[in-house]
Amino acid sequence: MDPTRYFEDHWREIDSERLDRYELMFTWRPEHDVLIAPACIEAGQTVLDFGSGPGYLAMELGGRVGAGGHVHGVDLNADFVARSRRRAEEAGLADRLSFHHVTGKELPLEDGSIDRVICKNVLEYVPDLDATLRELRRVQPEGALLHAIDSDWSFVVVEPWSPEVVGEFFGAAAHAFREPNIGRKLRAALLCAGYRDIQVAVQPVIDTTGLTRILLQNMAAYIREFETLPAERIDALLGEAGEAVERGEYLFVLPQFLVTGRA
């Protein structure tokens, strides 16, 4: 793959090992509730889940908007879209959930048709953040909310790694993101796209069980793609993290920036 397009291309084509990992990583969990609370989702709303992945969040939103509401999921990956449609059918929610495969920044949605936009861990990958936000603004009427949830990869803690090692590891995976420090950029970007009343909150993801080693393994796959660290170095670091889990000393902290604006 072309390293300069990898941040987007690695979502267009996902090998089966990564797909399985993503199914686990993106499963909806009750503790995610706090991440989407500022979007104020209510029954009867029409919601866009931008970058809907395997569809777990969209399914949760489908339950919240009820039979009188509708959820549109859009994603760059055709396999995710197919899986999401299947999931909605199986859950008997196909009448209130539509999934669209998109290949560029244009959304297959009418002007002013969306009450709520949620972008969860997606905007760090888009090739042109301003253009994407303007397109999202187009589909919302005055007063509607956009809620973005995103990481900022310079704020990670992985114990037992030193801050320098954390920087080395996540820096070596930076090609997987268009903007690895998206969290801090979102407020200004929303303002620029015409959103107002911007609210910013930070909610940490904290793990002491070792569950988030799957995220480290995913980063390691990005690093291996272009060998931005030697294979032995990656294995040694993942080994250290594993040993810390065994000793009960592992700690992973990743702040999520929650940025909400009014159209």
Ligand SMILES: C[S@@+](CC[C@H](N)C(=O)[O-])C[C@H]1O[C@@H](n2cnc3c(N)ncnc32)[C@H](O)[C@@H]1O
């Ligand atoms: C980290 S995943 C997050 C999935 C989901 N929002 C969640 O939190 O469970 C990022 C998702 O954004 C999608 N994506 C990346 N770039 C995109 C783009 N330009 N347009 C639409 N979807 C995109 C990917 O295919 C992937 O499903």
